[in-house]
Amino acid sequence: MASEKELTQKTRKQSFQTPRGMKDILAEDWLYYDFILQNAKKIFEFYGFKRIETPLLEEAELFTKGVGKKTEIVGKEMYLLKTKGEQGFLALRPEGTAPIVRAYIEKGMFNLPQPIKLYYFGSFFRHEKPQAGRYRQFYQFGAEIIGEDDIASEVKIIMLSKIFLESLGFAKKDIFLLLNSIGCSKCRAVYIRELKKYYRKNNKQICSDCRRRIQENPLRVLDCKNEKCYPVKEGAPFILDYLCTECNNHFKSLLEYLEYLNIPYILDKTLVRGLDYYTRTVFEFCLDDEKSKISLGGGGRYDKLAEIIGRVKKPGVGVAFGVERLMEEMIQRGKGFKSAKPEVFLVYIGEAAKKMSFKILEQFRKEKILIGENLEKNNLRAQLKNADRLGVKYVFMLGQQEVLDEMIILKDMNSGLQELIPLDKIIPEIKKRLNK
Numbered sequence: 001m002a003s004e005k006e007l008t009q010k011t012r013k014q015s016f017q018t019p020r021g022m023k024d025i026l027a028e029d030w031l032y033y034d035f036i037l038q039n040a041k042k043i044f045e046f047y048g049f050k051r052i053e054t055p056l057l058e059e060a061e062l063f064t065k066g067v068g069k070k071t072e073i074v075g076k077e078m079y080l081l082k083t084k085g086e087q088g089f090l091a092l093r094p095e096g097t098a099p100i101v102r103a104y105i106e107k108g109m110f111n112l113p114q115p116i117k118l119y120y121f122g123s124f125f126r127h128e129k130p131q132a133g134r135y136r137q138f139y140q141f142g143a144e145i146i147g148e149d150d151i152a153s154e155v156k157i158i159m160l161s162k163i164f165l166e167s168l169g170f171a172k173k174d175i176f177l178l179l180n181s182i183g184c185s186k187c188r189a190v191y192i193r194e195l196k197k198y199y200r201k202n203n204k205q206i207c208s209d210c211r212r213r214i215q216e217n218p219l220r221v222l223d224c225k226n227e228k229c230y231p232v233k234e235g236a237p238f239i240l241d242y243l244c245t246e247c248n249n250h251f252k253s254l255l256e257y258l259e260y261l262n263i264p265y266i267l268d269k270t271l272v273r274g275l276d277y278y279t280r281t282v283f284e285f286c287l288d289d290e291k292s293k294i295s296l297g298g299g300g301r302y303d304k305l306a307e308i309i310g311r312v313k314k315p316g317v318g319v320a321f322g323v324e325r326l327m328e329e330m331i332q333r334g335k336g337f338k339s340a341k342p343e344v345f346l347v348y349i350g351e352a353a354k355k356m357s358f359k360i361l362e363q364f365r366k367e368k369i370l371i372g373e374n375l376e377k378n379n380l381r382a383q384l385k386n387a388d389r390l391g392v393k394y395v396f397m398l399g400q401q402e403v404l405d406e407m408i409i410l411k412d413m414n415s416g417l418q419e420l421i422p423l424d425k426i427i428p429e430i431k432k433r434l435n436k
């Protein structure tokens with residue numbers, strides 16, 4: 001704990017900035033966050049998904065146990081906090097699935113009719129190297145189906161994810177689905193033995209990270225981004241060749257559904273998704289780009305997670321999308337949007353008109369007609385300057401005399417024509433002119 005003196009010394013600064021890798025979300029950004037959430041809500045709620053929000057902080061052990069100590073996001077990137085009165089560490093949540101499964105167990109949701117369908121939209125934290133489009137605090141939208149191991153859960157999650165991406169304006173032909181199965185603990189063990197054997201044989205052709213990975217977290221060698229490792233990766237054994245009968249049937253059934261539903265996919269043997277809890281199906285949604293594929297999000301099945309963190313044998317499937325990544329790609333592809341601008345503005349002169357203006361603005365709000373105002377400024381010119389900047393079509397002008405006469409001046413900004421209108425006719429008159 002820093003002493004008070006230390007704290008004041010450290011904060012004796014002239015100005016402050018957001019912490020590295022973090023950002024302020026401003027009004028223009030919120031348009032995207034809101035749009036993305038609204039689309040997700042509409043699609044997933046139709047299929048019975050209910051919203052959940054877990055705390056930003058969880059016991060760190062939930063992630064070390066559930067996601068895996070040696071995964072990047074837990075082993076290297078997790079924010080840990082030590083607070084008074086807590087045993088062990090708290091962690092700023094690096095991902096959403098483990099907390100939701102924790103809630104599922106803690107709240108006894110396994111006693112309810114299964115499966116339980118949940119979605120979330122919130123902040124997550126990873127201490128990554130800051131780079132374009134990657135933040136240390138970022139938003140994710142995610143959905144989980146917990147409680148059944150039927151293929152319908154995967155099909156639902158994948159189908160809805162695709163519809164969701166299309167709803168954001170991404171072209172059908174640009175979205176593609178990478179798919180793999182990493183089997184169950186039984187068949188994966190057999191595969192990993194073969195993979196280790198193969199990588200040991202090619203020990204000289206791989207990077208030092210892979211030499212470590214093949215011991216600690218062997219599947220991760222398959223998503224090594226080091227070019228040196230590409231040829232070795234190409235020749236690596238394919239996990240789909242090692243699936244046990246149950247895993248194989250499960251995967252085949254998924255492919256049949258996807259074909260039936262016209263959801264194209266690409267089998268990708270290097271797709272393993274970095275988290276320990278995945279079993280069987282793993283998938284990723286990407287955007288086709290001239291340079292390289294851009295990952296928007298992904299997920300998979302996690303049949304052992306509930307058992308690992310809470311000794312409850314319940315399977316699950318989930319997906320998560322990085323909201324900032326979606327946003328950035330929407331902007332890149334010209335799917336951006338701007339905030340709605342008012343077409344009408346209200347200016348006033350004098351105290352009585354200023355007071356009356358509040359009542360007039362309320363009439364507009366109730367009718368859902370945007371109207372600009374600058375009530376803080378008593379100077380008429382300053383108010384008109386603001387109206388000008390917004391480029392409004394009509395300006396209402398209210399002065400002392402108009403208040404007394406219960407009239408208002410309406411000015412058409414294009415023609416410059418002005419007319420007097422009774423105060424109680426403002427709304428129908430403006431609706432007529434705006435064709436509303």
Ligand SMILES: [Zn+2]
Pocket residue numbers: 183184185186187188243244245246247248
């Ligand atoms: Zn298996």
Ligand SMILES: [Zn+2]
Pocket residue numbers: 206207208209210224225226229
């Ligand atoms: Zn490598």
